[in-house]
Amino acid sequence: MSRQMCNRPGCGRGAIDEQGFCEVCDRQPLPVAHVTVSAARAPEPEPEPEPEPEQQRPARGGAGVGVAHVRPDPWYGLGLVDSDQAPEAPDVPLGSSDPVAEAHRFCAAPSCGQPVGRGHDGEPGRTAGYCPHCGTHFDFAQPDGLTIAGRYDVARVLGSGAYGAAYLAHDRNLATHVVLKALNKSVAKTARHERDVLVGLRHDSIVRILGYEHEGPHLVLEYVPGEPLSARDGDRLETLLAHGVRVLQALDYLHARGLLHCDVKPLNIIRFREEGPAGALDRVRLIDFGAVRSHTKDTGPVVAYTRAYAPPETDPEHLRPTPGFDLYGLGMTLREICRSRWTDRSAPGVDSLHLLLDRATDPERPWWRFVSARQFAEQLSGVIRQVVAAPPTRRQVARPSALFGSVPEPLHGGLGAARPLAHWVEAQPDEEALLRMPAPFSSPQPGDVAAALPAPLSDPDDPGVTGSAGGALAESRLALRRKDAASAAGQLAAAGLPDWHWLPDWYCGLIALADGSPKRAAAVLTQVRRALPGELIPHLALGLCAELRGDRAVALSHYGTVFDTTPALGAAGFGLARVLLLAGERARAVDVAEQLAKEFRYEREARVAAVRLRVMVLSEPGHPAPTEDDVARARAALPGLDVDEAAAAALRAEIQYAEFLRTHDRLKLSDAVRALGPHAPTEREYVALVDLANRLRPALRWRRPSRRRESVAERVIPVSEQRPAR
Template sequence: MRTCPRPACGGGVEQDGFCDRCGLEAPVLVGTAPAAPVSPDTGPGTGPGTGPGTAPWTASTSTSSSGRSRRASTRSSGRGRLGAGLVEVPRIPYRDPKTAVLADPEVPEAKRFCSSCGKEVGRGKDGRPGRVEGFCAHCGHRYSFTPKLAPGEVLHEQYEVLGCLAHGGLGWIYLAADHAVNDRWVVLKGLLDSGDADAMAAAMAERRFLAEVEHPNIVKIHNFVRHADRASGELVDYIVMEYVGGTSVKDMIKALRADGTGRESLPVAQAIAYALEVLPALGYLHGVGLLYCDFKPDNVIQTEEQLKLIDLGAVRRIDDRHSPIYGTIGYQAPEIGTIGPSVASDLYTVGRALAVMSFPFDFRGAHRESLPSADDEPVLARHDSFRRFLGRATHRDPEQRFASAEEMAEQLTGVLREVLAQQDDVPRPGLSRQFTPERRAFGTEGAPDARAAAAGLPVPQVDAADPAAGFLATATTGDPDQAVAALRAAPVSTVEVRLQVVRALVEADRVAEAEAELDELATPSLFDPDDPQVPAPDDWRPDWYRGLAALVDGRTARAREAFERVCDVVPGEAGPKLALALCAELAEDPVTAAAHYRVVWRTDHAYVSAAFGLARVLLASGGREAAVRVLHSVPETSSHHVAAQVAAVRAQAGGGLVDVVAAGTRLSGLELDVARRAKLTAELLRTALESLPADGSTPAGRLSGCELTEVGLRSGLERCYRQLARLADTPEQRIALVDRANAVRPRTLV
């Protein structure tokens, strides 16, 4: 056992390479370090201590880092926090920093551009390589693409450079060992071209903002140091940041495509999980008055089950109108050049990045400011709510995008629930903050009535921040006309009050008045956030009530258009999809109706109307077995479980004689009152009688205790009619049932 080479330690290094006294991994002696593997995200590299000019020894990870790496090998797999705890994302192991150092740090010629005029510099000619340092031939500006720090160089008498990790638009990134804090790994970030005034300003901005930021999903800053350039003697600023040992989302996609056809992307659920993990970090920045400005897959790194936002070089104050604006073509919002960055433009970059992660498309060319259509991209055709979400997130009008990271995350979570439910048919219910549950199930006894269905649909939740929210919570009455009068006498008139007036008018069947009220709400041409009577430009509730009014009035096409607009604004909500399905069914569009009913029911079994609706449209199109399965999936805990089972019996009885017998078996297991059981039994017996073979053969089996013969079925049917006659409410009904019993009884010789 060799002695630990750390000063004042004196412990022994065990076979696993860790000291038995200080607990840290023993430093690797020069000449004994093994060759490092190829790094999956920064290219080929070698560990420190393997090449010329390396330091006499290399620091190990800190106690916490090495501990985390060891625990990762024994942790059981399972869902982590990513994707609201709904998605099982592959764990990315913590990477040993020694494997990430570039063996030959160099900026590729294709990425060498003048920082002043943007022209190509440092390019090869006639077979000769381009210069890494020199002057731009177009504007005379000096350029330099060489690392400013060399392995073994020590900054601030504390940070020992081990090599370059990567390079980017704003600077080289170096790996260093912090000798003052347990030899932990840190990252030093400097400038690619210190003569670029804008780049210097961006670096200083990153320094200021990083000092203020404290969020678990944003890279941490440890220190700021200045160090003299070894060639020019010029003082250069460096940011000392935590080392994030993982893989960027961009490199995950590159690895997938390298191993496949070149068009692979992340699974939609995984991409959504990453976006959901990042949105709170962006929301935090917005809350402290900062904009990130350059979100993209390159700037997100996963380590084990945690995501980190890196590279805050483009961060700026929300009210900053003078600093240089940094971003990336294909992700940057179209209004950046005219009105500048905003919260809306930050959220735009999330939408673009989510699209890039989920499917391949020319996001820097033909679709630089647009998305492919559902006809061209199967992912968008397969997940309609995801398509709608991306459409709103990347809308050209900033006013039509999501208003906050929190709102965006809320709708994206709803979309994720739908995506996951589609994958495995396991419901993923979630409580909506925008809609109530459905008020009552509709269509449980047959085709739905538009007026009754409108009364059963969910309704928008009252905004708790509205000045009249307290009044609305107590202003309840069962009579719609009285509700209209009470609401119009409210002590304060706000958007919420006016929308509740519209709702009451619709329920009172005063559709013309409701639509006039909505027209008046839409009259102001400019939105004033201080006016509580004017809805915001992205307020979807007026469209919801327009759809409801048109539905009650029998204008199904107009209602459908309004509900489509609502779905575009709140794509993660079930209520608008249920309304769309209803409109499609009433318009005799079974394909669309089935698609929307299926999404709602598959995701959340609380929407029982969707189960009955899906069964109806499936049955109408010949999908009898599928309809029975849907009705059978209504849970026993539902108050409509028995009604669903009765509907399943009727649906199954519509097949051949074998199906009728199976329906009778299902009926025997139901707990029904005497009248309902007798009525349903009579339906089955009558259907079986009509389905008997014409050749007079006798099928095997029995139906509700009756033989499957004409005599047996007629006798059973007679008994059912006489039983129903005894239970009849009026003499007229009793006489009619007795006549039916006499008409169906078997013929005899007596």
């Protein structure tokens, strides 16, 4: 009989296993009707999660924004990290001569499982004897003398937890080492209930559960020869974060099957060396499924967990745990292992990492934490992208945002075009021919910024937020493009967005910009950045707000983060060049423009900006004039620009004015300004340009001869030379 095949777009080739999941993409097939409607779209979003209890998350209002969008690859951060520091594989531990710890001593009888060999009143427990409950013999003198189920020879104790001991044992049947997880009586029922599902788990980042032994009972797991996840000497920050993404992949796989791990912590994540065709790889696996529970069937509170890596005991997650319980544990795990790598918040990506983990482990606002492994992984991958943009990796990645549309406007503020003709028409020369002119460029107007920043797309992790208010938000966007802040605010209020989501903050920030208040906009857009630390669009928006407020240091920080991560967001590059030039760093500003020119979308404007930045004259004190080399380079680049003759004439005039400041050649400057005349749209402007050119010409100086030539009538002839009269 043929097997059912996956019908999801983007996959369509995997067979559906006995649990109803695709063997390739690990997702359930779509209903037939749904496939018909969505066959032309990219990979579909995960099925909507069950509604959370009312006390866990504030009630959601309906809101729809932009076009439907899904998150097809939230794990892309893994492709940015080189796995070149694989740890050495440790040797298989030898047998131990130590007795089994008291905490690991339980009766071996399947019907009993009670603690045995325990100490009382400060006295140690007996290592050998008989169970006081059922009379079964026990001997814990040496673990390597213990054989379980007639086939597992225990070599040593690996550790213990709330559910029993973990042993390294040699499986006689398979001739390999395995891990036996001894379960105490209180969880034996849960283990039996879940064993069939656990045995079926297949994921590269999840330890494989090989079987279940009634004796004990014990779970039989694959032995991974590694060590608990920690930061080793030489580990780069992105390497540790990539392990976090791998664990999130495992959790996403687990949660899609309705299971929760409930004990995510460094000790339960084994870091090991994996040999592959390309060499040794640094990998991790999630282990210790003793606390695993069904998300849908187990409705009681969590009874056993590691307090340091679990939400506060008053948190709603303890009453009815969701995937958020595991995500909180991973957030605390990343805090622990990255502690020594994130002390300098000015380093690329480090501040974003702080914000990411602040959200993941917020102790007071459970509704604000991440709701899915994919949502967490998208932001974590974005943080990795910021980290690897710095030396020594210097890897820049252009990637469409999962939550925001594109930014089509370069917002160059005049840098990417020739100086307007009106500037020359209005120019006023002084006695030394120095021109008083409008500023050569400016920051984009707040209203233009509000209209240019992108609309958010639908949020695949909060479908309730992106459901029914799309019309009102579309009207709000239209009002922003008209720079009608009042109308945009009214439409936003009509949309009924929940105040706990980042979406209303984004729109409130745009409305504040349209209303001409970048300071108020920055305050609310900062909340968006806190919620989405892996996204670059909030960085760009905050950079623009800082520039509009005149805070160049903050603007430089935000623009630099975006541009260093991906120059494809051209508005950040132009903003960075503006701020650098105003700070007196002409060479760095030119370098930014030349790097931006490599992006096809902004090539024309960026090449013009590079020429202008070399020769631009600023009236602010403390800004040095362009050098001879700047002028020569600008003049050499001019013929290669894709501009019309009017723009070329304006650029030549700007270059000539920069040269005039050094040579004081008024005649050449006058000729350059006169060449603008034919491009004037009106006779008045033409006359003004000719008049300016005439005023710039050097003054004429008439040279008088040393002595005046006498006329014939005035010449006096000496008597001696006079002819005698006849």
